[in-house]
Amino acid sequence: CGFHLRGHAGMPFSTLYLNAANPNTPFIADLRQNLTVNNIKLVNSAEKADVILSIESEVLDKQILSLSGGGRVSEFQLFYRVSVRAYDNQQRDWIPTEIMEIRRDYSYDDTKILAKEQEEAMLVQSMRTDMVQQIIRRLSRSKALPPQ
Amino acid sequence: HNAGAEVDMLALEMDRTFMAMPVPTQETPAFVEADRLVGKQQNQIEAIGNAILRKRGQSIKADRLLYFQDTQDVDAQGSVVVEQDGNTMSGPHLILNLDTNIGKMEQPVFYLAENDGRGSADVMLFQDKQHYTLDNATYTTCPADNEDWLLKMKGLEIDREQQIGTAHHAWVEFMGAPILYSPWMDFPLNDQRKSGFLAPVFGSTTKGGSDLMVPYYWNIAPNRDATIAPRVMTKRGVLLNNEFRYLESGYGGELHMDVLPNDALANRSRTRIALTHSQSIAAGLTGYVNLNRVSDDAYLRDLADSVNITSQVNLVREGLLSYNGGWWNTTARVQRYQTLQDPAAPIGVPYARLPQLTVAAQRYASGANLAFAGEFVDFSHPAALNAQRLVINPSVSYPLLSDPAFYLTPKVGIHSTHYVMGANNAAALPNASRTLPIFSMDSGMAFERDWSLAGGNYLHTLEPRVFYVYVPYRDQAQLPNFDSAQADFSFVQMFAENRFFGSDRVGDANHVTLAMTSRLMEQANGMERLKVTLGERFSFSPPRVNFITPATSTNRSDILLAVAGRVTDAWTLDSEAQFDPNQSHTQRYNIAARYRPEAGKVVNLGYRFLRNTLRHADLSAQWPLSGRWHAVGRWNYSFQDNRLLEAIAGLEYNQSCWMLRLVAQRFTVGTQQANTGFFIQLELNDLVKVGSDPLSLLKNSVSGYTKLNDRPVDKASKVLR
Numbered sequence: 047c048g049f050h051l052r053g054h055a056g057m058p059f060s061t062l063y064l065n066a067a068n069p070n071t072p073f074i075a076d077l078r079q080n081l082t083v084n085n086i087k088l089v090n091s092a093e094k095a096d097v098i099l100s101i102e103s104e105v106l107d108k109q110i111l112s113l114s115g116g117g118r119v120s121e122f123q124l125f126y127r128v129s130v131r132a133y134d135n136q137q138r139d140w141i142p143t144e145i146m147e148i149r150r151d152y153s154y155d156d157t158k159i160l161a162k163e164q165e166e167a168m169l170v171q172s173m174r175t176d177m178v179q180q181i182i183r184r185l186s187r188s189k190a191l192p193p194q
Numbered sequence: 195h196n197a198g199a200e201v202d203m204l205a206l207e208m209d210r211t212f213m214a215m216p217v218p219t220q221e222t223p224a225f226v227e228a229d230r231l232v233g234k235q236q237n238q239i240e241a242i243g244n245a246i247l248r249k250r251g252q253s254i255k256a257d258r259l260l261y262f263q264d265t266q267d268v269d270a271q272g273s274v275v276v277e278q279d280g281n282t283m284s285g286p287h288l289i290l291n292l293d294t295n296i297g298k299m300e301q302p303v304f305y306l307a308e309n310d311g312r313g314s315a316d317v318m319l320f321q322d323k324q325h326y327t328l329d330n331a332t333y334t335t336c337p338a339d340n341e342d343w344l345l346k347m348k349g350l351e352i353d354r355e356q357q358i359g360t361a362h363h364a365w366v367e368f369m370g371a372p373i374l375y376s377p378w379m380d381f382p383l384n385d386q387r388k389s390g391f392l393a394p395v396f397g398s399t400t401k402g403g404s405d406l407m408v409p410y411y412w413n414i415a416p417n418r419d420a421t422i423a424p425r426v427m428t429k430r431g432v433l434l435n436n437e438f439r440y441l442e443s444g445y446g447g448e449l450h451m452d453v454l455p456n457d458a459l460a461n462r463s464r465t466r467i468a469l470t471h472s473q474s475i476a477a478g479l480t481g482y483v484n485l486n487r488v489s490d491d492a493y494l495r496d497l498a499d500s501v502n503i504t505s506q507v508n509l510v511r512e513g514l515l516s517y518n519g520g521w522w523n524t525t526a527r528v529q530r531y532q533t534l535q536d537p538a539a540p541i542g543v544p545y546a547r548l549p550q551l552t553v554a555a556q557r558y559a560s561g562a563n564l565a566f567a568g569e570f571v572d573f574s575h576p577a578a579l580n581a582q583r584l585v586i587n588p589s590v591s592y593p594l595l596s597d598p599a600f601y602l603t604p605k606v607g608i609h610s611t612h613y614v615m616g617a618n619n620a621a622a623l624p625n626a627s628r629t630l631p632i633f634s635m636d637s638g639m640a641f642e643r644d645w646s647l648a649g650g651n652y653l654h655t656l657e658p659r660v661f662y663v664y665v666p667y668r669d670q671a672q673l674p675n676f677d678s679a680q681a682d683f684s685f686v687q688m689f690a691e692n693r694f695f696g697s698d699r700v701g702d703a704n705h706v707t708l709a710m711t712s713r714l715m716e717q718a719n720g721m722e723r724l725k726v727t728l729g730e731r732f733s734f735s736p737p738r739v740n741f742i743t744p745a746t747s748t749n750r751s752d753i754l755l756a757v758a759g760r761v762t763d764a765w766t767l768d769s770e771a772q773f774d775p776n777q778s779h780t781q782r783y784n785i786a787a788r789y790r791p792e793a794g795k796v797v798n799l800g801y802r803f804l805r806n807t808l809r810h811a812d813l814s815a816q817w818p819l820s821g822r823w824h825a826v827g828r829w830n831y832s833f834q835d836n837r838l839l840e841a842i843a844g845l846e847y848n849q850s851c852w853m854l855r856l857v858a859q860r861f862t863v864g865t866q867q868a869n870t871g872f873f874i875q876l877e878l879n880d881l882v883k884v885g886s887d888p889l890s891l892l893k894n895s896v897s898g899y900t901k902l903n904d905r906p907v908d909k910a911s912k913v914l915r
Contacts, residue, residue, distance in 0.1 A: 048643040049656060051599035109894065110505060112802060112810050115835030116539050117495075117862040119505050120808060141719070149768065151784070153682055153804070156507040159531065159544045161679035161695040168695075172686045180722065187653075187720030 057186055059140075061087045063095035066104075073104055073128070076178045084182060097140055099185070102129040106170060111151055124150045124166065126173040130181060132188055140188040146180060148173045224249045224292065226261055237263035245270075249292060252278045256288070266293040274299070280307030283318070295323040302328075311335045311880065315350070324355040331361075335879045336851035343368045343852055343878050357382055366878065368852075373876075374884065389413045392421075397886030399871045401496050401863075403429035405886070417441045430457045433464075433497065447471035447483075454497070464497070465489045475515075482514040491534045495863045499871055500891060501840060504863040508533050508544060522555035522566075538865035545676050546574040562592045565607075569697065573676045579623065580616035581674060585609070585697045589632070602637040607691075609700050613674065626673055630700050632691050633664040644717070651717040659709045661689050667702035667738050674698065680741050683752050683772065685709070688729055693737065705733040705751075714759070724759035730775075748776045764791040781805050788898060794818060796898035809833040814842075814896040822848050824902060826857070828895045837862065842895055844873075844888065848902045853877045857888040879903055 111121035132140035229243030245259035257272030290297030297320040313333035348363035365375040382388040409423035423435040433454040450468040473481040486509035512529035530546040589607030610629040638659040678696030693701035709729030731751035771783040784802040800812040814828035828842040844857035857873040873888035
């Protein structure tokens, strides 16, 4: 059926400058770690980089997904949104500005608030891991797009 | 004659980049061109027919133009157009000194490029370079042939130095009828914040009656502001909403203090205090405080107007100190909750943590990942058992295989817990300890193939994953429970070592989780179009540690299936199902689909089912009707309780320079209680919003909602790029 083992495709560039609005978040630390594992050299200035990855915003949001008949929350939905753009020094986009979003649902119970706090932390961690993987996959398939 | 030479040089068009150039000064030369130029006397030029005088960034066009070079006076007559920075001003006659900028224009009609605003006046006086006054001025953002609304002012003073405009006897006419009046008002000319009254908010709710709020914004300093908003509710009285915000280099925060001195319905005074404060103390060391308190259990249900707030049950009060040392971090926290009881359905209050101390560390050493997690908590409760609990959890994992196509990572850890019992020990539980080893093995593979499907080129993946966990059984029935709960079975939870959240229970395990993920990604850019995941957990012996008695443990877990993706640019799908193979029924499923072909058109369809607990339909949409009318609404219904949870019905009328929103909302705020609210809002684009604001409600309730009169994105993004 044509399936084969995933190969060492590598990244379409070798050096990257990571430009984050807030560089001290766990997500940025995970992203750096993953880029390094994928043999990307992280450089400390945009001029020296093949590609500049710009993380313009990183937002965690929580919304009520469903209410009980008594007006209490029975499910929450977590949103994790990261605004991403990759471009090079010729101002060509590699990934045009895009807001990537990951969602997770979980059941909620006000009588178990301490346990639910830990569940939320675990879901946030998993969303962060997923987001890093999605960005790595997008980068591995990216190429310089003709300027518009 | 030097003017003639300059005229020849300048057959250029106005260039928009001129806008960025410095303000004209006396030294800047002026250029004059026209059908016919006449040098009248020394230093005096008369330009006749299509006359244009240019000075950097500014041009004056007229039928006939008289220019005195020595005094820099200009007298322009007939179809005069002054243009600067893309803004224009037209009128029959202009007298202006280019040097001092003192002058006068009769019956000016002006256009402001920034927001397509336009206006007129009887006369405009140029007092100097920074100050202008206008008599009987009008202003609107309506297009040229439309005067649906007009802001009229007897007098208007523009102060470019202070960036303030001041109007006297100002009123707004909507469809020819005056709707707002103010004897005096001032407004900022740029985006700077300025103290002043904000537009009044009025509406009505079943719980408060008619409602009028008049917010006053106080710009105390660039980094400090306050909003004081008295809110009159006909059934209850006057509620004072006070908000204070501050931001310094090392700290920042927000304080709310709301007071309703004498609630006529509840016969008592009611208050709310909320404070958030973040503080950076030293490198890596930060502090955080979050305090919330309301005077009574019904405060939010009675006085708040959104589900996000009325549904809150536990209000947190906590202080947190945290230190981040790179590979390790530590926190100290004190936390307590105020539980707002619904008299018809009271619940137990959560434990306070006074304090909670945590340490977490992670290091890589010769290919191994060493981790440590430690926690000490003093659990406090007025009625239930109090205790101190210490948890120590070191672990090490080592990737045996690590390759894009396959990985294999074993992990070994110790989970050690110690209790010292305290007050309210009715069951006379002894101090206790529990130490358990935890072994896990995570492994996976990845296969790929190129696939052409319906004209698109995709990368199709198959990613099997196998996760094994071993934890020996230990009887934990005699251990207390402070912060633990059985975890819902989910795609995240199935790859966790413990079946419980919290440290009071460590589930015995000898099980393997099998999962398969298949993705469809676009070859061109790696965008994920569809992701299908299937997973199940198989135990070699039935798990024995359980909260629920009698335990219904079996060797097979439920089967999870998820299908999700942005299938096309317009369609998004998100669905998940949980099937119980032991009882052969579906335990849980949910499906959410969204169709959003373009901004302003969205339909969300959702259904959620959880056996014996929840059956919800949730439909919401924003869609254009005929003409300029648009419909917006939501219907969220619980078939389990036969109860409407939230319903919203609204109409929006989008005229080119104003917008009318009519929205009705009904939502559940407690057992047998609901609140109904009406929102009527008239927004005059770029001037004022009058009425009660349904926008945050619509954004929260109708996923993908678009504010229809926002400026097109391409206009905004031009500025950004």
